[in-house]
Amino acid sequence: MSRIARRFAELKKQNRAGFVAFITAGDPNLETSFEILKDLPAAGADVIELGMPFTDPMADGPAIQLSSLRALKAGHTMAKTLDLVRRFRTHDQTTPIVLMGYYNPIYSYGGQKFCKDASTAGIDGLIIVDLSPEEDPELRPHAKAAGLDIIRLATPTTDAKRLPAVLDGASGFLYYVSITGVTGSKDIDPISVAKALKPLKAATSLPVAVGFGIKSEADAKAVAQTADAAVVGSALVAEISRFVGKDGKLSPGAPEAVLSLVRRLAASAHGARN
Amino acid sequence: MSQLKPNSYKTGPDANGHFGLYGGRYVAETLMPLILDLERAYNEAKADPSFQAELDDFLEHYVGRPSPLYFAERLTEHFGGPKIYFKRDELNHTGAHKINNCMGQILLARRMGKTRIIAETGAGQHGVATATVAARFGLPCVVYMGEDDIKRQSPNVFRMRLLGAEVRPVSSGSRTLKDAMNEALRDWVSNVENTFYIIGTVAGPHPYPALVRDFQSVIGKEARAQMLAREGRLPDAAIACIGGGSNAMGLFYPFLDDPDVALYGVEAAGHGIETGQHAASLAGGRPGVLHGNRTYLLQDADGQIIEAHSISAGLDYPGIGPEHAWLHDMKRVNYVSATDQEALDAFQLCAKQEGIIPALEPAHALAYTGKLAKQLAKDKIILMNMCGRGDKDIFTVAERFGVKL
Missing domain, CATH: 3.40.50.1100 (Rossmann fold)
Structure with a gap:
């Protein structure tokens, strides 16, 4: 059983929703990013989404755009992202890590080699925002051979006609993008999310995580009533931004602040069904 | 890349939007x-x-098509070689193709x-x-x-x-x-x-x-018919500048299956390809995925996109249309480049010789037209797409010359 499957099975047994924390690898620099990453599980992250920085993150709002650019400015590379996970795995062998980002850095690395190296480093799945189901057959066999889940996205525009294409080849979990918009932009509407989850749940046995637009403890709690997990990203990397000056200098305290926010959000998600 | 020559270069894209390796969704x-x-x-x-x-x-009634095919007599004399024709798409409403x-x-x-x-x-x-x-x-x-x-x-x-x-x-x-x-x-x-x-x-x-491409192909369709009417034959070479490549694709497409028409796409070489400060994705890039398609991109070793440079804002893009990427691999179109300086020289030359102030984008095409003209005999014909007029560029050019407007 994969780490992802095992984690969602545990959550189901405990009848609670999971909390998925997104941070960008290398943001604001390699060491700070590692400090945050290694303590995410203790702060309540059931699954970690690690952003692969890209110069042109066209599905992301300003918070994640800036986090990507901070990482790149600090000299981050794909090899360093894999290193980060390798180091994390010396502390934690059970928390699933899913890489999230855009296709070009993976394509540039070489799809087959990337899947092999990512799996060896301890990565469990891939969310590639701009690799549509129509285009991913070139990567899917390599991911499968390496034991990596391809996590697909369903959105408010995914109608009954489109859903089978999204689910075909999906594994790990399904990621429901709760707003029509970029990350961190609009406010989530828990009622329409609950309504949207029904046909998804009916069509797949995969767990469904909900993200894009969860900003507060109240949002996390509301989503966790119906979703298998709540994902928060923009709010976390925006917390890092608060410690980065206009000159790019980092003031101390960023890891503590991010982890404290994770603790509050995770507690809301975990306690939602009590 | 060795590939079989297709029967036609005009069949793409396939059902999934691919031109060979390129394109897609x-x-x-x-x-x-x-x-x-x-x-x-x-x-x-x-x-x-x-x-x-x-x-x-x-x-016809709003844009002003067909645009004229113009014999650039003075530039032809200036270069002393083949006849040079401009497809005057700068005369369209709004001043470009x-x-x-x-x-x-x-x-x-x-x-x-x-x-x-x-x-x-x-x-x-x-x-x-x-x-x-x-x-x-x-x-x-x-x-x-x-x-x-x-x-x-x-x-x-x-x-x-x-x-x-x-x-x-x-x-x-x-x-x-x-x-x-x-x-x-x-x-x-x-x-x-x-x-x-x-x-x-x-x-x-x-x-x-x-x-x-289909909407822009009106350029090449008209030019092909106009050239046949005017000269009784097709041109020996067709030349267009390339940023994303829409005016070039529009000019080239109707000529793709005319093997005797050599096609030249002119990328922006900025300060020079060798300086790394350019916008020539075919000359200085490699295949990657950006903005919805796979194509040649300017990128670093880690797949991060590199900023392009060109004096022409319209060519200042680190990618190129996927059909151009395919035509490049198939060697049907010759992709060449012109620097900022070469484009500026051509810009001035065209203004003085023909009374036409070109946009900086087609000034790149004109720079290469001058080079090619020196290699071709007098009985040859070059067709160049004058895809935009230069009014918008006078501030950029003035600044370059140190003139305050």
Whole structure:
């Protein structure tokens, strides 16, 4: 059983929703990013989404755009992202890590080699925002051979006609993008999310995580009533931004602040069904 | 790359939007249903004679087509070689070829019941053309433009505002065309229900590269017929500048299966290919995925996109249309380049010799035309696409010459 499957099975047994924390690898620099990453599980992250920085993150709002650019400015590379996970795995062998980002850095690395190296480093799945189901057959066999889940996205525009294409080849979990918009932009509407989850749940046995637009403890709690997990990203990397000056200098305290926010959000998600 | 020569170079893209390795649909899932809808709507429109009739009517009476084929006699004498002809697409309404495509796309948007138009722009020519057709059909229009481009193309910014468009400055990344395209895609994801994205070049997710090519092919179709009428034969060479490559694709496409017509696409070499500061994705890039398609991109070893450089805002883009990438691999089109300085020299030469101030974009094509003219005999014919006029560039050129306007 994969780490992802095992984690969602545990959550189901405990009848609670999971909390998925997104941070960008290398943001604001390699060491700070590692400090945050290694303590995410203790702060309540059931699954970690690690952003692969890209110069042109066209599905992301300003918070994640800036986090990507901070990482790149600090000299981050794909090899360093894999290193980060390798180091994390010396502390934690059970928390699933899913890489999230855009296709070009993976394509540039070489799809087959990337899947092999990512799996060896301890990565469990891939969310590639701009690799549509129509285009991913070139990567899917390599991911499968390496034991990596391809996590697909369903959105408010995914109608009954489109859903089978999204689910075909999906594994790990399904990621429901709760707003029509970029990350961190609009406010989530828990009622329409609950309504949207029904046909998804009916069509797949995969767990469904909900993200894009969860900003507060109240949002996390509301989503966790119906979703298998709540994902928060923009709010976390925006917390890092608060410690980065206009000159790019980092003031101390960023890891503590991010982890404290994770603790509050995770507690809301975990306690939602009590 | 060794590949068999196809029977025709005009059969692409395949059903999934691929030109060989290139093209495709690399977009966020939110956009996928829309892109599939757009493809359906476009196929229906293509099969509907009333759509083409409406488009033809607007092209004739609003855009001013056909554009003339002009024998550039003084430049021909200047170079002392083959006859040089200009396809005068700078004489279109709004001063460039961009409106050919915008007119087609806005008619498609209306057919699909969309009520809001967005676009990205580099030099501002596509933004102006989009703002123009949006005004003509009474649709609200938002144009994304990099902050750096807003500075170097201020007349076009004012024109767009006069036309009632909202110009939104983009301050992310390199603050040029690529970032404007990112921001337009972000807008589209956020407003999928009512918004039509008028992409300005032969790039983006399928069906855009094919759709824009088809709308721009009017350039090559006219030029081919005009040349036959005028000279009784086809040209020996056809030349166009390339940023994303829409004017070039429009000129080349009707000539692709004419083996005796050599085709030349001129990329922007900026300060010189060897300096790394250029916008020549074929000469200095490698295949990658950006903005919905796979194509040649300027990128570093880690797959991060490198900022392009060109004196011409319209060529300042780190990618190129996927069909060009394929034609490059197939060796059907020769892709060459011209530097900022060569384009500036050609810009001045054309103004003085022909009384035509070209845009900086086709000035690149003209720079190469001069080079090729020196290699060809007098009985040969060169056809160059004069795809835009230079009024918008006088500030950039004046600054370069140290002249205060």
